[in-house]
Amino acid sequence: MRSEKVTFENKNNEKIAAIIDWPVHQHPKATALFAHCFTCSKNLTAVKNISKGLTSAGFAVLRFDFTGLGESEGEFESTNFETNIDDLEVAAHFLATEIEAPKLLIGHSLGGTAMLHASKKIVSAKGVVTIGSPYQPNHATHLFEDSIAEIKNKGRAKVSIGGRPFTVNNDLLKSLNENDSEHIISGLGKALLILHSPQDKIVEIDNAEKIYIAAKHPKSFISLDGADHLLSDKNDSTYIGEIIGNWVNRYLVFNEEKIFDTNHQAAAQTNAESLTTEVIADGHPLIVDEPKSLGGNDIGPNPYGLLSAALASCTSLTLQLYARRKKWELNVATVHVNHSKISSSDSNSKIDHFERNIELIGNLDDDQKNRLLEIANKCPVHKTLHSFSKVDSNLIE
Template identity: 50%
Template sequence: MTAIKITFENPQGQELSARLEKPANGHPKAYAILAHCFTCGKNLTAISNISRALVQRGFAVLRFDFTGLGESEGDFADTNFSSNIQDLITASDYLNENYEAPKLLVGHSLGGTAVLIASLHIKSAEALVTIGSPSSPTHVTKLFREDKAVIEREGKAEVDIGGRPFLIKKQFLDDISKFQEGHELKNIRKPLLIMHSPIDNIVSIDNASDIYRHTFHPKSFVSLDQADHLLTNKEDSLYAGSMIASWVSRYIRTQNASRLTSDKQVVARTQESFVTEIMTDEHALIADEPIDAGGSDLGPSPYELLSASLGACTGMTLRMYADHKKWPLREVRVHLQHQKIHSKDCEACEDDAKKIDQIERVIELEGDLSRKQKERLIEIANKCPVHKTLHTPTEVVTKLRER
């Protein structure tokens, strides 16, 4: 994954801070805009995880801080819901002018409500997604209902939202009152995915029902069961991202990314980060390093792939042998662990160069097998081709290919 920090100006000339994340191959199949919740920011963990899941599936994702929030310029107190909509349109214009017009718009909470209305002005958008979103922007006043009268009377008030103080002015209330519930939604004619948790205690599930009722098909609903409003559980946000990527593939036209090709069996491409594309004749996968090693943990590490090849070869070899013998082997599980250990006969065990590689392999066999059959299968495991390769002197011939 490649990440680029960018800025663009809103109509008032204020710089909005954004982050554009692209897939490792540098060739996204489509661009998306991801809008955060009211008073949140682009670096909210849930937003980052959803973006990550989409990028893994080949999308480029732009997420930015609305005016007056996060690293964007402007005063939040002088903004309103209409300015959020304008920020989204401006972000779309930026992508269109510098990269490619966005085809997917995703919004979390009030960001989802803004996405729905902004989509009426973003003609390139081919699919929309809301996550825990209100059916109307007026819902946000429930967050500070006790201060609403003060705002109406005095023109402004400092309110507590999510444990943080924000100055809300009467112009904000006047602005959201212009949006009649369901009125704008009836004009949407684009595929829509509505995601909501049935236990959301900030924006109730009734809002998802209202959005579904006021919009046209094709529309889908996915329950984020057991998730809270901010998707603070990592699994919930990653699940949401993967579901969006699967759903949207049915509705948007995507670019054919440049395919890695080679006259060899396998080709690997590493660009700005550790994320590495791997392509065989017909299959693609991603390798990466874990976060604590400086990677993004978007795929297995090289040593994990090495262990995986041994595990796969072991299982296939045992499957083939058992089938040949007509033994009742139902399932093989191969557990593997790679590590560097000191050679037992080493005379200089403090020297890292004297360490050897060890792969621990634990095999589980399921089926009505006798003890003798199981022992024979363990013997056969040592005869799998990858096992033999690892125990045979191997020469790696390295050449430089000029482009």
């Protein structure tokens, strides 16, 4: 995904640092707003992985640092649950101005609880996703429960959250205690997806149960079995991004003409962080990667795997279309392709070798099978591989 650093101002005219993650084709089908966990930042690896899953599904995602956190201006000590909600509203307005008002709202931990509250004012949103989120905002107070008495008596206290020092004042404590989620969730009026790990030791699984019971349909729950609260295992956050990207399609209506750049059949994008490559082919998202032995993450086929798949799929399609035209009883055409490099008979160089094995299931005689084997060599991709091809490369400014 291509990531663009941006800033916007909160209600106190302080700069909020944000990143917009773009889909590879640069024509998002919708925008999503992401809220990170309590005292975290937009750069948390799990947040980036989830965002990448959404950009692969065609979304542009805005992730930002709440006031006083990460690269954003302001003091954390002066913030509270209401200012977090204010930041979300301002972020949604920024998205509406720069690209399109967000249709999807996502929050991790307390960010998810804040997103539930903010969703009442973000009317463009059609779906809300919570990830390991507490049912009530005051659940977060257990992170500094040993200092609550001091906060009440002195107005503030220095606490350690996640191994980092923060100053928490009485205003934040009151804000977390006085905001109630039950009526917010019951009157949500949007599709809700709840993702939570039964093994979450920071926000217990019963929080997800309470959110689910309070919410009205449409609502869904997916267990993140084995995941920890911060989603430190990359597989968990990658899975979440894929799940959200698929789930939300049921609740959003997209303008397909707006989504895809019809001037290009395919587009691919690889960033500096990994070899995992996002691909759009004829408007359909794919992931291409390299095996771990070559420095990749092995979460998709490599380019030659795709090329082999192109030959296999083109062959099976061609066979089925020919059999239909001839009214032959070909029930299933399965094509297996393996690619390798072999020595050329007339030089010291290597040539590409595609081994294609074809399985034909149906009521076919030997003549029909032999004719279909001949037709396999006439599939368009086969012809392309055997013909001279021209590739023009141009730089886009």
